[in-house]
Amino acid sequence: MERFITQDNLQRFTAALAEKKNVLAPVASGGTTTFRRLRPGMQLDFSRMAVISPKDATFPRNETLLTVQRYPEESGKRMELQEHLPEGEMVVIGCRPCGTRGKLVFDPVYETLAIKDPYYIRRRDGATFITLACARPETTCFCHSVGSGPADATGSDILLTAVEGGFVAKAVTPKGEELLGDALFEEPGARAEEAERNNTKAREMMGQAHDFSSAAEKLLKRFDDMDFWQTQSDKCISCGACTYMCPTCYCFNITDDEAGLVSRRLRTWDNCMSHTFTLEGSGHNPRSTKAHRLKNRMGHKFSYYPDLHGGQIACCGCGRCIKQCPAGVDIRQVVMAAQEYPDER
Amino acid sequence: MNANPYLPDMATVVEVIEETPNIKSFRLVLNDEEKMRSFSFKPGQVGQLSVFGAGESTFVINSSPTRMEYLQFSVMRVGEVTTRLHQLKAGDQVGVRAPLGKPFPVEDMQGKNILFIGGGIGMAPLRTLFTYMLDTRDDYQDITLLYGARSPVDLTYQAELPDWLAREDVKTVLCVDNEYPGWEHKVGLIPNILLEMNPSPENTVAITCGPPIMIKFTLQALKKLDFADEQIITTLEKRMKCGVGICGRCNIGTQYVCLDGPVFTYAQLKELPSEL
Numbered sequence: 001m002e003r004f005i006t007q008d009n010l011q012r013f014t015a016a017l018a019e020k021k022n023v024l025a026p027v028a029s030g031g032t033t034t035f036r037r038l039r040p041g042m043q044l045d046f047s048r049m050a051v052i053s054p055k056d057a058t059f060p061r062n063e064t065l066l067t068v069q070r071y072p073e074e075s076g077k078r079m080e081l082q083e084h085l086p087e088g089e090m091v092v093i094g095c096r097p098c099g100t101r102g103k104l105v106f107d108p109v110y111e112t113l114a115i116k117d118p119y120y121i122r123r124r125d126g127a128t129f130i131t132l133a134c135a136r137p138e139t140t141c142f143c144h145s146v147g148s149g150p151a152d153a154t155g156s157d158i159l160l161t162a163v164e165g166g167f168v169a170k171a172v173t174p175k176g177e178e179l180l181g182d183a184l185f186e187e188p189g190a191r192a193e194e195a196e197r198n199n200t201k202a203r204e205m206m207g208q209a210h211d212f213s214s215a216a217e218k219l220l221k222r223f224d225d226m227d228f229w230q231t232q233s234d235k236c237i238s239c240g241a242c243t244y245m246c247p248t249c250y251c252f253n254i255t256d257d258e259a260g261l262v263s264r265r266l267r268t269w270d271n272c273m274s275h276t277f278t279l280e281g282s283g284h285n286p287r288s289t290k291a292h293r294l295k296n297r298m299g300h301k302f303s304y305y306p307d308l309h310g311g312q313i314a315c316c317g318c319g320r321c322i323k324q325c326p327a328g329v330d331i332r333q334v335v336m337a338a339q340e341y342p343d344e345r
Numbered sequence: 346m347n348a349n350p351y352l353p354d355m356a357t358v359v360e361v362i363e364e365t366p367n368i369k370s371f372r373l374v375l376n377d378e379e380k381m382r383s384f385s386f387k388p389g390q391v392g393q394l395s396v397f398g399a400g401e402s403t404f405v406i407n408s409s410p411t412r413m414e415y416l417q418f419s420v421m422r423v424g425e426v427t428t429r430l431h432q433l434k435a436g437d438q439v440g441v442r443a444p445l446g447k448p449f450p451v452e453d454m455q456g457k458n459i460l461f462i463g464g465g466i467g468m469a470p471l472r473t474l475f476t477y478m479l480d481t482r483d484d485y486q487d488i489t490l491l492y493g494a495r496s497p498v499d500l501t502y503q504a505e506l507p508d509w510l511a512r513e514d515v516k517t518v519l520c521v522d523n524e525y526p527g528w529e530h531k532v533g534l535i536p537n538i539l540l541e542m543n544p545s546p547e548n549t550v551a552i553t554c555g556p557p558i559m560i561k562f563t564l565q566a567l568k569k570l571d572f573a574d575e576q577i578i579t580t581l582e583k584r585m586k587c588g589v590g591i592c593g594r595c596n597i598g599t600q601y602v603c604l605d606g607p608v609f610t611y612a613q614l615k616e617l618p619s620e621l
Contacts, residue, residue, distance in 0.1 A: 018374035251593030258398035
């Protein structure tokens with residue numbers, strides 16, 4: 001099902017949605033565009049890709065897993081444990097296909113036959129994704145090299161494509177179809193073909209895709225060549241911007257926070273580029289240098305994960321880690337160097 | 346395990362044993378009587394212990410499934426959580442998420458000679474299997490235990506050592522690094538004592554755990570004694586958070602120590618990228 005909506009009506013539609021549900025949308029503020037909870041009066045900013053993807057919708061940077069209530073000893077009462085499962089629905093509008101697809105990397109890890117992460121699953125199932133196809137891919141974009149493209153609707157409920165005067169909205173799921181039933185959406189007419197043309201043009205602008213298919217094997221072959229990894233990680237300052245900006249990075253920390261008689265068990269985004277990530281109590285650290293850590297980060301995304309999950313690369317090609325890296329480390333260059341590296345050495 | 350894999354079961358500390366100056370053993374009973382009755386695990390599986398307000402850490406369940414009056418965990422005091430654990434006394438409440446990980450391949454070891462080589466706190470994961478085998482003694486041929494520590498006061502499970510030494514159906518050898526007044530057992534490093542003992546690899550499985558440096562030289566000694574890689578089993582330790590293969594820090598390549606381990610044969614370890 002395809003519909004058309006004018007720019008003004010999309011703003012109206014989103015504002016009305018935000019009265020009933022939590023809506024996460026790109027909003028310009030202080031020179032950057034970030035996803036924020038849409039409040040009355042806020043304007044959507046579709047002009048550029050948001051600095052961080054809307055990963056928070058399904059995997060918040062900080063969430064309470066459990067709380068524990070203690071009682072004074074003289075009360076004779078034992079401590080009480082309570083789980084905090086998320087409730088409610090969330091609509092994410094205006095994320096790019098790469099940001100939406102980030103959650104697809106979580107799925108086979110957070111929901112297996114044996115283990116089901118109820119926090120992630122509840123958020124994912126309660127979320128609706130209204131994705132905006134990319135009209136002008138950037139030089140840091142490489143979604144086409146990791147099995148996607150600027151109009152990839154996988155993981156979305158609705159795909160919006162910008163056309164003259166507004167957007168063509170395509171329903172991808174029944175949930176999306178229901179939303180397009182709103183009276184603000186019109187018959188698309190010839191605009192459907194215009195959208196098609198725009199999407200083709202955007203894909204053509206990206207040029208030739210790079211073939212990462214040999215990366216899984218080559219990265220393993222490079223595993224013990226620490227000279228290679230030292231060279232690749234020379235510029236890295238272990239700040240972790242790449243991990244925090246990444247739509248597919250799903251590693252986390254669990255810590256306790258105590259205030260008086262109540263303690264909370266928190267889950268927070270974690271950063272595999274940090275020395276403390278794998279530091280053991282004894283002082284031993286299996287990934288003791290940034291070279292070890294970069295190797296694991298590249299290996300995880302382009303080798304271990306694809307090996308475990310049907311060849312799917314754990315990278316959505318959004319290029320945020322390249323754009324935000326203060327030292328200019330380029331994930332594409334690192335993996336390509338591993339691929340191109342001579343086998344005999 | 347609960348449907349929510351992060352939700353611990355509340356448990357009560359029933360006994361605290363001071364093993365060494367920095368190791369204590371905690372005996373726990375789940376508060377839910379039904380859960381305690383139906384709790385089932387195999388030797389080598391681990392659990393996450395919570396001290397609420399401080400956090401959670403991973404330890405092997407070192408009691409045996411043949412003795413289910415309590416679950417025992419031995420904890421060396423090294424960091425925040427373990428320091429708070431060491432402050433616990435009988436009656437205190439903790440959280441337990443267990444069992445996690447894969448156990449020792451006990452069925453495959455039946456009918457074989459068993460050689461345990463434990464160093465320091467590395468005796469904890471061996472204790473569960475050793476106790477289990479003592480309780481199912483007829484299933485195995487000769488059982489030998491070589492257990493060493495830096496000094497006599499660093500040997501854990503002191504309360505059990507006299508029984509282990511006295512038993513005629515197992516051969517127990519103790520060692521410490523240097524001479525100490527009153528020490529009547531072996532003196533020397535574990536790998537050297539092992540070579541001296543010269544055990545035959547014939548129909549034998551060697552199970553070893555200890556500090557990385559001890560493991561390294563013990564493996565070399567076992568190879569010198571002609572043990573095949575498949576005959577050597579160890580259990581690994583890594584920093585862990587979730588314990589269920591999600592949080593992403595205990596992996597060695599594609600293998601997650603919390604899910605696919607912590608028990609690995611030396612043959613399996615050799616297949617993995619070198620990131621111990």
